Amino acid sequence: xxxxxxxxxxxxxxxxxxxxxxxxxxxxxxxxxxxxxxxxxxxxxxxxxxxxxxxxxxxxxxxxxxxxxxxxxxxxxxxxxxxxxxxxxxxxxxxxxxxxxxxxxxxxxxxxxxxxxxxxxxxxxxxxxxxxxxxxxxxxxxxxxxxxxxxxxxxxxxxxxxxxxxxxxxxxxxxxxxxxxxxxxxxxxxxxxxxxxxxxxxxxxxxxxxxxxxxxxxxxxxxxxxxxxxxxxxxxxxxxxxxxxxxxxxxxxxxxxxxxxxxxxxxxxxxxxxxxxxxxxxxxxxxxxxxxxxxxxxxxxxxxxxxxxxxxxxxxxxxxxxxxxxxxxxxxxxxxxxxxxxxxxxxxxxxx
Amino acid sequence: xxxxxxxxxxxxxxxxxxxxxxxxxxxxxxxxxxxxxxxxxxxxxxxxxxxxxxxxxxxxxxxxxxxxxxxxxxxxxxxxxxxxxxxxxxxxxxxxxxxxxxxxxxxxxxxxxxxxxxxxxxxxxxxxxxxxxxxxxxxxxxxxxxxxxxxxxxxxxxxxxxxxxxxxxxxxxxxxxxxxxxxxxxxxxxxxxxxxxxxxxxxxxxxxxxxxxxxxxxxxxxxxxxxxxxxxxxxxxxxxxxxxxxxxxxxxxxxxxxxxxxxxxxxxxxxxxxxxxxxxxxxxxxxxxxxxxxxxxxxxxxxxxxxxxxxxxxxxxxxxxxxxxxxxxxxxxxxxxxxxxxxxxxxxxxxx
Numbered sequence: 216x217x218x219x220x221x222x223x224x225x226x227x228x229x230x231x232x233x234x235x236x237x238x239x240x241x242x243x244x245x246x247x248x249x250x251x252x253x254x255x256x257x258x259x260x261x262x263x264x265x266x267x268x269x270x271x272x273x274x275x276x277x278x279x280x281x282x283x284x285x286x287x288x289x290x291x292x293x294x295x296x297x298x299x300x301x302x303x304x305x306x307x308x309x310x311x312x313x314x315x316x317x318x319x320x321x322x323x324x325x326x327x328x329x330x331x332x333x334x335x336x337x338x339x340x341x342x343x344x345x346x347x348x349x350x351x352x353x354x355x356x357x358x359x360x361x362x363x364x365x366x367x368x369x370x371x372x373x374x375x376x377x378x379x380x381x382x383x384x385x386x387x388x389x390x391x392x393x394x395x396x397x398x399x400x401x402x403x404x405x406x407x408x409x410x411x412x413x414x415x416x417x418x419x420x421x422x423x424x425x426x427x428x429x430x431x432x433x434x435x436x437x438x439x440x441x442x443x444x445x446x447x448x449x450x451x452x453x454x455x456x457x458x459x460x461x462x463x464x465x466x467x468x469x470x471x472x473x474x475x476x477x478x479x480x481x482x483x484x485x486x487x488x489x490x491x492x493x494x495x496x497x498x499x500x501x502x503x504x505x506x507x508x509x510x511x512x513x514x515x516x517x518x519x520x521x522x523x524x525x526x527x528x529x530x531x532x533x534x535x536x537x538x539x540x541x542x543x544x545x546x547x548x549x550x551x552x553x554x555x556x557x558x559x560x561x562x563x564x565x566x567x
Numbered sequence: 568x569x570x571x572x573x574x575x576x577x578x579x580x581x582x583x584x585x586x587x588x589x590x591x592x593x594x595x596x597x598x599x600x601x602x603x604x605x606x607x608x609x610x611x612x613x614x615x616x617x618x619x620x621x622x623x624x625x626x627x628x629x630x631x632x633x634x635x636x637x638x639x640x641x642x643x644x645x646x647x648x649x650x651x652x653x654x655x656x657x658x659x660x661x662x663x664x665x666x667x668x669x670x671x672x673x674x675x676x677x678x679x680x681x682x683x684x685x686x687x688x689x690x691x692x693x694x695x696x697x698x699x700x701x702x703x704x705x706x707x708x709x710x711x712x713x714x715x716x717x718x719x720x721x722x723x724x725x726x727x728x729x730x731x732x733x734x735x736x737x738x739x740x741x742x743x744x745x746x747x748x749x750x751x752x753x754x755x756x757x758x759x760x761x762x763x764x765x766x767x768x769x770x771x772x773x774x775x776x777x778x779x780x781x782x783x784x785x786x787x788x789x790x791x792x793x794x795x796x797x798x799x800x801x802x803x804x805x806x807x808x809x810x811x812x813x814x815x816x817x818x819x820x821x822x823x824x825x826x827x828x829x830x831x832x833x834x835x836x837x838x839x840x841x842x843x844x845x846x847x848x849x850x851x852x853x854x855x856x857x858x859x860x861x862x863x864x865x866x867x868x869x870x871x872x873x874x875x876x877x878x879x880x881x882x883x884x885x886x887x888x889x890x891x892x893x894x895x896x897x898x899x900x901x902x903x904x905x906x907x908x909x910x911x912x913x914x915x916x917x918x919x
């Protein structure tokens with residue numbers, strides 16, 4: 216499904232000379248002509264040291280994109296492709312980060328864009344989407360109702376979906392390229408990533424796999440996917456013979472970015488994790504809250520979904536040797552969640 | 568006042584090999600020992616093309632720092648210096664971005680930090696400062712009352728001020744280093760920068776000057792400072808023989824980041840601008856609002872102060888030849904101003 220009729224190439228010397236953006240991997244990105252590229256000179260986010268429980272890991276600062284999340288990687292590729300096709304109007308459904316990213320890149324491209332979102336989405340995220348000039352279509356009801364509505368709209372307009380469109384994943388794969396380059400063209404032993412619809416984990420799997428096939432790295436990292444216990448269909452599937460079931464209990468979770476009850480590419484995600492020798496882990500609300508607070512006190516201001524990821528790292532580290540090279544990621548900026556984070560103070564009577 | 572007993576050095580070949588952070592200019596940054604450095608691997612923000620009224624300029628994406636503004640440049644240097652001195656507790660006064668940056672770097676350093684801020688500061692900015700674990704001291708009354716309060720506190724605790732401390736400016740000077748490197752070690756003809764307390768403009772002046780002295784660049788760019796007409800003491804001074812007066816009418820402005828009635832280093836700022844052959848410009852609220860909306864529709868989500876800067880660019884471009892290399896900057900992320908930007912929609916009955 217991700218296979219495009221095309222072979223990625225990596226000229227490491229040429230790459231090293233180029234500006235630090237995702238487009239430095241030009242020959243590995245499936246956009247034919249230069250003029251189609253829609254870019255904010257995004258990417259090559261810092262790979263920084265973080266010490267967790269005496270274990271030193273690497274964390275990629277993917278909250279430092281212009282729209283405030285790593286989704287810009289995928290949006291840049293997908294909207295460049297849309298642009299190359301001469302399409303001038305797209306629809307997308309999202310409850311937050313992907314909608315903002317797609318709206319931003321459409322604005323830069325001059326492509327009209329309708330974003331379908333649950334009417335209950337936080338006002339700040341809706342403000343950002345509208346500010347880019349996108350047409351916001353608030354849908355009453357559940358996230359599933361929003362999906363139904365966008366499918367109807369997509370009957371006549373191009374559906375630029377971050378969950379379906381393969382070009383989006385050929386954008387998020389640059390996460391793996393950058394990590395390996397920043398480690399002097401070596402693969403980490405383990406990559407620990409958040410999983411909702413799997414846009415980052417599947418992208419990373421493609422990226423590492425392309426580098427392996429090209430002989431740039433020597434091994435595939437083990438992929439560990441993190442979900443919140445409040446909404447953990449793929450974690451539960453991993454406990455049941457890696458088979459997806461639909462009877463998943465869903466509670467509310469602070470980690471809204473990965474609260475997906477029926478991931479569109481669920482089986483693909485499970486296959487990628489299992490094939491890599493990895494695992495799924497799930498974290499409690501208490502672990503998410505504690506880790507969010509801990510990150511803040513270390514100077515990292517990230518959205519709760521990123522805290523869930525780092526809480527997952529903490530769990531996984533108990534089972535990993537200290538000489539393993541472990542990479543994880545921060546996916547969304549804390550400034551996206553100011554309201555939610557402010558409430559945590561209120562809940563704790565001013566102490567957080 | 569900015570003169571430290573020390574000579575910056577630039578080894579361009581060594582610099583090119585290092586990670587893309589402000590610390591790649593290691594020999595030009597006045598921190599003695601490596602162990603003192605407090606860093607989030609910040610800097611080397613993208614320098615991107617922006618077309619304004621058929622004039623192609625460069626804009627530095629300095630809203631893409633971890634705390635959401637360019638103030639991280641200064642905070643990294645200043646808190647590294649504080650750390651090298653063995654100081655374990657600082658005070659700072661700010662109504663927003665500088666307070667967040669200093670709080671973040673103190674958190675990373677394990678240095679206690681009290682941030683004095685007007686009680687009227689927006690809740691989101693106060694949430695961010697508190698989230699880093701800083702002690703927030705809300706002061707009733709004006710911004711001047713906050714300054715008085717912090718001065719009293721600074722009697723016993725180190726005053727880590729972004730307006731006074733020279734190390735802060737030796738951090739913001741990296742803006743100029745990066746711009747010149749990104750232009751293949753050439754100085755732009757003109758740099759157009761926002762001016763409140765002048766932390767960026769004075770830093771840039773130091774940076775360009777050091778590069779000129781070292782022979783890395785051949786000319787000093789002209790510096791153009793931008794203020795909002797609602798609070799424009801230095802613009803008004805430039806009209807009155809470059810002399811600061813205190814009878815400045817102050818109205819409210821969307822550009823809160825540069826609304827400083829009595830800039831601490833006002834005369835220094837004026838001298839730097841005049842000496843460079845530059846000018847001060849001032850923009851109306853209508854120009855700020857229109858430019859903010861225009862930037863959003865181009866896919867740039869920035870705080871209103873950044874829109875004021877770009878509105879100033881638009882003014883200045885009327886007087887510049889098209890072959891001039893013009894660089895400007897985006898200083899703060901739109902996610903810092905979600906509330907304020909949301910209100911603009913409300914004011915326009917849903918149309919922005």
